[in-house]
Amino acid sequence: MRYVKWGFWLMLATLVFGFLHYTLPQTDIVRIVGTENRRVDIGDNSIFWSRAEVGMANSTSRDVFFINAVYPNGRTMEYRNEDTGWGWPPYFKINSFGLQTQAKEAVSTDAAPVWVALRHYGWRNQFFTIFPNAVSIKRVAGPDVTLIPWLNIVILTFLAFVLFMIRRVWLQFRERTIDPALEDVAETWDAVDARADAARDRAKGVFGSLWAWLASWRSKPRK
Structure with a gap:
């Protein structure tokens, strides 16, 4: 990539x-x-x-x-x-x-x-x-x-200034808009993962208790 x-x-x-x-x-x-x-x-x-x-x-x-x-x-x-x-x-x-x-x-x-x-x-x-x-x-x-290309120097300097300003605007836009949005998305995914982990742990606890209960019945002697 x-x-x-x-x-x-x-x-x-x-x-x-x-x-x-x-x-x-x-x-x-x-x-x-x-x-x-x-x-x-x-x-x-x-x-x-x-x-x-x-x-x-x-x-x-x-x-x-x-x-x-x-x-x-x-x-x-x-x-x-x-x-x-x-x-x-x-x-x-x-x-x-x-x-x-x-x-x-x-x-x-x-x-x-x-x-x-x-x-x-x-x-x-x-x-x-x-x-x-x-x-x-x-x-x-x-x-x-010797001829100095003043016109080209002025035009290229102006273009460089325009590109510099566009880059600054883009960096500010990314810092104020895109980066916070990405952080919110990351926090949302972290919260989803945390809830999924908690649900998995609860499911393991329920199935563990059920398995232990079944095991206790299997271990009891028959009359």
């Missing part, structure tokens, strides 16, 4: 970590090498794309902006550029056209690189055709710039 309990909490922690890792903003220092507008057929992985009503298309096939970039170590990355509207995640992004223009202006070559801090959310997975969604682009001094 202990392994089942730890397995449950491990699975729950994995789901929460995956949800936060996908949803919270991340910032990459990259060099943009190109932009494009591609026709995309949204299939079984539609959960990783924006809703159709956010964009201009109402079908599962629509035009999507893409931004192609390169990390300082030469590794490539591709981002989609879609509006999120009022849906989830709550980035309220409605400036995909303006962001695409910014990306085009920041296109550079290896000989004359222009480094940008590209904020996004989501994952890149080639097997499932998943792209992170670009949220903002900001030019930086170079590839070694």
Whole structure:
């Protein structure tokens, strides 16, 4: 039973970590090498794309902006550029056209690189055709710039505070309501056991007396 309990909490922690890792903003220092507008057929992985009503298309096939970039170590990355509207995640992004223009202006070559801090959310997975969604682009001094994720720190701190308060409320509720109820149940069972033991002792006394009476009759000599 202990392994089942730890397995449950491990699975729950994995789901929460995956949800936060996908949803919270991340910032990459990259060099943009190109932009494009591609026709995309949204299939079984539609959960990783924006809703159709956010964009201009109402079908599962629509035009999507893409931004192609390169990390300082030469590794490539591709981002989609879609509006999120009022849906989830709550980035309220409605400036995909303006962001695409910014990306085009920041296109550079290896000989004359222009480094940008590209904020996004989501994952890149080639097997499932998943792209992170670009949220903002900001030019930086170079590839070694250090950025502190203040927004993530605030959000995680707030979530930790909420979990702490929920735990305190639960502990107080258990101390004031559940534990006394369990103690009452335990005392009730103890009283039932005590009465059962007393009844068993009385029954033993009655049967013992009856058995002794019968034994006394068997031991009397016949006339």
